[in-house]
Amino acid sequence: MEKEKKKLIVDGKRVNGRGFDDLRPLKVTAGVLKRADGSAMIEWGRNKVLAAVYGPREVFPKHLSDVKKAIINCRYSMAPFSGMEEHGRSGPNRRAIEIGKVAKHVFENAVLTHQFPKTQIDISMEVLQSDGGTRVAAITAASVALADAGIPMRDLVQGVSIGRVEGQLIVDLDKYEDNLGEADVPLIVSLRSKEVLLFQQDGRISREELQKMFELGFKGAELVRDVQVQALRQRYFETGDELNNHG
């Protein structure tokens, strides 16, 4: 079966055993780093992404500062050992720089930047292990890191990627499904404003499919949000301290 035709859907199920709209196991831990002002680790399937926030702090270089609001800087990068294939290059590549940019636009919406004029907020997302859907995992973690840093936001944003394999729409693609599938749409949404804040796409998609994808995306986001809230609750209400937890 592996050699001739790789099937992603067999007997109405995904080969990884999940139903079409099932998410992989998801866990978020807030406050995992001592130095950073806010941090979070997300483990989503085999993905492991660490996000941290510094700021609001003085803008450097100064001429970039905005008298009306905080500027947001986002770094997304994959560790050279994060993939299953060959050793990667260190530092952000072109793909990573693009993801940093779209992530920045998400947080320019979510963060109440006008409350912190002439400052910058630096968000770092480091993919330590990757298995498809790392950008939504990274932004979902960064959102928790911002909350952990005590930075006021309009909403705790989150998302999930939606794709199509063998004509079937599925939620939360892993690397294998992403590589062999027909379309991939990472989505980050605000459940509060009902807006889509990150929307990238490749593959051919009909209007009906897109509509269904948005529905699946918002539905998936609700599950993700529960996990984020749980992580913050764990950090501040159940443990009741700010001490770093050495897993």
Add this chain to the structure above:
Amino acid sequence: MARESEILDEIKAEYVKDLLKQNKRVDDRGLMDYRAFSIEKGVFPNAEGSAMAHLGDTKVAAGIKFDIVKPYADRPTEGVFTVQAEYLPLAHPTFESGPPRENAIELARLVDRGIRSAECVDTASFFVEEEKVLGMFLDVYVLDHNGNLADCAALAGMSALANAKFPKIEDGAIVRQEFKGPLPLARHVVSATFEKINGVPILDAVSEEDTASDGRITLAISSDGFLCAAQKAKSAGFTSDELLSLFDVAKEKTKPLLDAVQK
């Protein structure tokens, strides 16, 4: 604020010096004690070897990847081993994105020298076929910087190595996620870093102690008791007697680390 933590460390540095006059440290440790440490191995299974090391609040991740590479012209049958270190911007408010600066380069080279001099790995076993050898890439990822990166990085790097598996090779290519077995290691190596504050050496400094110190020495010690790499940094000097006695301390104090790495 960008400079806040540095200023804080400088203020605390004065306190560190005062305390040390009474042989005391900010966290009540003995002068020659490590902070509590722990190692998690195999945390990133996509890599051929991986580990996360915690030394107090300092946290470093390390990963190993193998690729097929061209051997060096002067050593056509020998494998290649490379260490890279990244000071991630999320690890400290003063770390910036970009190519490695001198501190990251020094850190990588220090970890590299320890492992290379201890001859932990037999790179002759990395020969594949003519013009093809295995390249082993060790990436050291600084995640949380709260002092003494050198020892935490050495611990993470060595643990990743101890967790590494020898890749399966077919038709001159690596078959990912299939292995011949564990990567054989001849021995292990970790390091002990001392900071000298007003003439008094202490082991495993936290950030404010690092700021207070004007001399540093890192000693990499192998599991068979040899000194495998050394690096003296900052302006203050050490006498040869001081260095010899620190070698003795390093040998004794690295024992629990070396034991933990081999578990």
